[in-house]
Structure formats: structure tokens, C-alpha cells
Amino acid sequence: MTAEGRAATGPPQVTDGAGTGDDAAVIARSWDEPDYFAVLFRRHAPDIRRYVTRRLGVGAAEDLVAETFLLAFQQRDRYDPDRPDARPWLYGIATHLIGRHRRSEVRLYRALARTGLDPVLAPFTDQVDARVSATGARRQLATALAGLPAPHRDALLLVAWGDLTYEQVASALGVPVGTVRSRVSRARSKLRQALGSTDPSALQEEADHG
């Protein structure tokens, strides 16, 4: 699946205990009922948390996700009420906060590249052997991710790990969509180059057994 092929995910229309209305309506209502902002938290925190966890590990994710939503609450006067889906806005804040931990993020990629153990996944698995599963392809990928310029990595990972469209990434990062296309394209190119030195059968093996 290509990035361009990703369908834009519409705003969640939750009508049960997670609140009603689109995100813009929730944010608007939070002006009168500040606690209603928790609806947005419940709705999107799992995805944001997973994105942050993948980038910084489980240890940093909790505080950073909470800070993302606290900043969002503080800045909700800047939210465009014509945008029903708050995910790009929230991912943008989270990505900005991740920027304060660049070295930690790069360290995780380098640890994966060096040892073959994915430090992000270790807390989620009970099996020591399962941790030693990184193929050569994945280690090459980690090396390439560590070497990407931060803006390129942000754009690429918002697409790959945030499930945002190019337009949503542009909104999240506050840059033109053409810039996003360029950054993602360059980032993917570098990743492809890195993987080019990997045995193609390793990629296939990853697909078969992953």
C-alpha cells in the first residue's frame, strides 16, 4: 500500500460512553464544560499513545501523551472548528513534543540496529527469544531511520505510524502539502536505499513470517 493510497480516516462518530459529535463539536463544548475535553482524550489517546510509544518507547509515552492533550486543551482556541477530525492537530502537538526527545528516539533506532533487539517491543513480550526476531531488513531500516533528518522522519512516520494522509500531515506540521510530499519521498528513498543492501529474501521472509 502506498502512502497516497491511504484513505483519509473520517472523524470518529462515537455515540456511546465516549461522547457524541465530531471532534470540533467536543472541543467547542469544552469551552462551557472543560471536563468534556476528556472525551477527546478517550477517543484519541490510544492511537496517539501507540504512535508515541513506537517512536520513544513505553517509558516516555505516558507523560508525553498527557502533555499532548494538556497542550491541546490550552491551545484549543486555535483549533479550526471547520475541521471535524482533531487527529492531525493532536499528532502535530505530539510530534512537536517528540522533537524534544530526538536523541532518545535515535538511540532506540540505533539500539535496534546494533543488537537486533527492539527496545520498544521488549516490554510487551514475555519471550526472550521473541525479542531476537529483528531481521537484517529491520535493522537496516532502523539505521536509516536514525540517519534521517528530523523533519523528514516526522513526515514519514506521521504517514506510516500515524495513519495520516499527506494533507493531514501538512496540517499537523504546518507546512505546505508539497513539502510533505517531498519530505516523505526523500525519506522513503533513503529507506529504500538502505534496504537495497539487504538480502531481498529477508524482506520476503519478513512478509511471510512477520
Place this chain on the structure above:
Amino acid sequence: MDELELLTRMRAEVPQAEVSPQDVDHFLTALQDRFVPRRYGRIGRLRLARAWNGPRLSLRVTLTAGVAASVAAGATIALTSGHQAAPAERTGLTAEVLGNRAAAAALATPAPRPGQWVYRQSTCQDFMLIGPNGVPCDGPTEQTWSTPDASKVIYLYGGQLVTSPFRHLPPPPPEPPPPSVAIYRARATLPRDPRALVVYINRYGSGSQASRDAETLSTIGDLLANYVDTPALTAELYHALADIPGVRADVNAVDVAGRHGTGFFLQAPRTGGDLTNSAVEVIVNPRTYQFMGLKQWNWTVGSPMNSKNNSSLNSTALLREAFVSGPGVQP
């Protein structure tokens, strides 16, 4: 499979954790703490507190079911905050899983740059040891600067940097250095397999096998408390902790500074020639899985494990640790 699909697969391996009622509570508390006093005043705070009374009940049922489903699917919910170790209890935290988590945290920790020193703020508790203030070690906070290999240690004592806080005391009788000294010196040639490392350290112990295992746990705790190893070796030490026979995860650990943590706990039963009813615990932060302290104590059978009547033996709690440019430099 292209690079984007490979990335997507990496993300998919991170379990999707539901938002728990505790998460919502923490978020609302943080929201109130940061904003309500300034913007809404006391009435606004009360209103915030009241507003969730209605929907929260049904929400709790929904979210609890979600968490249960995640647990059933094998996902470990490790994202709740503070020292609420209940999620770990629910998922049956094992020493092995704890070792994996602590090792992962160690791998993500930076190594010191050349010339850097390690600043530590710690407290100790030992009914026999004399602390830096000349009285039995019972809670004083100590500040030290040491090289990563602990070959040089500088203490802050009486407002001055000194090489030993014990200069005013008679010199202690000569004792053999603890095993951690020899093990650290041999770090380049240590076994790279955690189980082999346990066997290796076990040789330094004495007494019964149970006593040796307790000493092994204590020695590893000593290494974690006093030295800065490479991230890889530190990770291996945590795996080794989990591989010591009989070690279990203790989600209700409390260090000698009174902080809650998660511990690698080992009880050494009374056997001939051994210390009586001793227990050893290496405690890590339940959120970051970084080292918090080493606790060793004797206790009376039948009394609570953390009873103040239990005698603490050479226990320490690391309150702060950071790399600095030299002795006397505060982080």
C-alpha cells in the same frame, strides 16, 4: 514488501492499549491542576469534579471490558501512571517480563561521554553501617560524584568535597572487597549469556545454594547501584536478575526512601550457617524501569515484609543520578 509496509508492521507490533478509567482520572486531575485554579476558580473545580459522576459508571464498565480484552489477547497494559502496580498484578508480572522491561530501558539509556562523572544523590539504611554523618546509617541523604568505573568517588561532606567521609573515624579493619569490584574489573570478559553470568557470579557466594543466589542478586544490585556499565551490559544484568533461581517480581516493593517500585525479590530461607530469614530485592521504577535501589533485610517470620522492626542491611535508594562534567557540578 516495501519500506512503508515494513514500517507499518513495526507499528502493528506495539499493542493498542485502551484508555483506562485511571487514565481519564489522571488526565482530569492534571487538567484541573494546571488550568482550573487560574481560569475557573473553586466553583469551576467543583463543577469539574461533579460533571463526571454520571457517565463515569457506564464508562468504567466499557473501558474495563476493553482492558480485560486486551489482557486476554496477550497485550500488557503498561501505560497507567504512578506506582499503581495493579495492571502488572492483573497480568501476572513475572521476573522475566520485568527483566525484559528493565533491560529495554537500559538499552535506551545513554553511556557517559569520556571524562564525564556520575552525580548521585542517595540514601541508605543499615543498622550496622556508620553513615557519612558519623551515626548509624539511617536515612541521611548523600551526594557523591564518581567516575563511571567508581575508581574515584568524591563525597559532599560538611559542605566540602572530600575523598572520604569517614576520615574522622578510626580506619576500619581490612576487609576483602565485595564481589562487585572483581566482577566489574572483569566486565570485558564476562559471559554474554545471562544464565551463564548468574553461574559466574554465583561462584563468589558462600553457604547453601539459596544463600549464593541471594548473594548473586545482591551483587548485581551492587553493580547497578555503584557503576555505570555499557547499556548492553546493564541490560544483561537485568536479564540475569530474572534468571536467578527463585527470583520473583514484586509489584509492591518499597525502597528505603519509602518510594513504591517493582522489585526483583528473592527470599533466602533459613538454613544451617546462613543469615537468618534474609531477603534481597533490587527495585526499579515501575514506569521507567530504571534502577531505584537495593534492599536487603532480615525479618521475623510472620511479620509484614516491610515492617519497621525488620533490620535493614546495607540498603540504598538512588534518589537522583545524572552525568556531569566533574566533581561538585550539580546536574
